[in-house]
Amino acid sequence: MRTALFPGSFDPFHNGHLEIVEIASKLFDQVVIAPMRNTQKGEPLFTLEERKEMIIDSVAYLPNVSLETLFVLTVDLANEIGADVIIKGLRVASDAEAELQQAQMNRRVAGIETLFIPSSSEYSFIASKYVRDFARFGGADRIGATVPEPVLVKLKEKFA
Numbered sequence: 001m002r003t004a005l006f007p008g009s010f011d012p013f014h015n016g017h018l019e020i021v022e023i024a025s026k027l028f029d030q031v032v033i034a035p036m037r038n039t040q041k042g043e044p045l046f047t048l049e050e051r052k053e054m055i056i057d058s059v060a061y062l063p064n065v066s067l068e069t070l071f072v073l074t075v076d077l078a079n080e081i082g083a084d085v086i087i088k089g090l091r092v093a094s095d096a097e098a099e100l101q102q103a104q105m106n107r108r109v110a111g112i113e114t115l116f117i118p119s120s121s122e123y124s125f126i127a128s129k130y131v132r133d134f135a136r137f138g139g140a141d142r143i144g145a146t147v148p149e150p151v152l153v154k155l156k157e158k159f160a
Contacts, residue, residue, distance in 0.1 A: 001029040001030060002027075002028045002029045002030070002084050003028060003029065003030040003031075003032065003081060003082055003083045003084055004024050004027070004028040004030070004031050004032070004083060004084065004085050004086070004087045004115070005031075005032050005034060005074070005077065005078045005081065005083040005085070005086050005087065006020065006021060006024060006031060006032065006033045006034065006086075006087040006088075007034040007036060007070055007074045007077070007086065008033075008034075008035065008036070009035065009036060009037070009038040009041055009044065009128070010033070010035045010051050010055060010128070011035075011038075011041070011044045011045050011046055011051060011128050011132070012045065012046060012051065012054060012128055012131055012132070012147060012151045012154070012155065013035075013051065013054055013055045013058055013147070013148065013151055014123075014126050014127075014128060014131050014146055014147045014148075014151065015123050015126060015145070015146055015147060015148065016089060016091060016119050016123035016124070016126040016127075017089065018058060018059070018148055019089075019119055019120060019122075019123050020087065020089035020117050020119065021033060021059055021062065021065060022062065023117050024087050024117065025062045025064050025065055028064070028084075028085075029064060030064050030065075030066065031062075031064060031065045031066075031087070032065075032066050032067065032068050032081055032083065033055055033059070033065065033066070033067050033068075034067070034068050034069065034070040034074070034077055035048055035051045035052055035055060035067070035069060035070065036048075036069070036070035036071075036074075045132050045136075045158070046154070046158075048069055050154065052067055052069060053150075054148075054150050054151045054154055055067055057148075057150035058148035058149075058150050058151060068081060074086060074106065075106050075109065075110035075112055076110075078110070078112050079110065079112075083112065084113075085112065085113050085114065085115045086103070086106060086112055086113070086114045086115070087114075087115055087117060088102075088103070088114055088115070088116050088117070089116075089117055089118075089119055090116050090117070090118045090119065091118075091119050091123070091124045091125070091126070091127070092124060096116070099114070099116065102114070103116075126146045130146075131143055131146055131147060131155070135155040135156075135158070135159050136159060138159070140152070140155045140156045140159055141156075143155070
């Protein structure tokens with residue numbers, strides 16, 4: 001069985017993330033999404049448990065997708081679950097630089113490859129930080145096309 005690990009902060013999970021998961025679910029027997037706490041991004045909007053719940057609800061129609069919370073190095077979780085590859089989405093060219101360095105580090109220290117999946121132009125502008133800002137400053141009603149319905153519901157609840 002071929003398994004892919006898709007790690008990220010997913011704060012919140014948006015349609016760009018969902019597109020990457022949908023593509024990966026066609027390429028691999030199993031896709032494991034691993035939300036994590038990214039200390040480089042400051043205080044998260046949603047807890048890990050909230051993010052996990054939203055992701056589960058958002059991908060429920062994909063039978064070969066599951067979740068694991070990431071509390072260790074990504075490469076260690078990849079080993080633990082038997083992942084063949086780490087999946088990373090690329091929105092724009094500038095994403096590639098940092099992701100490439102991380103992929104090279106992961107290959108060097110753990111021997112795991114990274115597969116980059118480019119997002120379509122339909123989703124390339126979506127970033128969690130923009131979704132958070134719109135929701136935080138009263139624009140939750142205008143971001144429905146950028147996030148799955150379960151995420152939109154939670155954003156509206158949070159900022160009602």
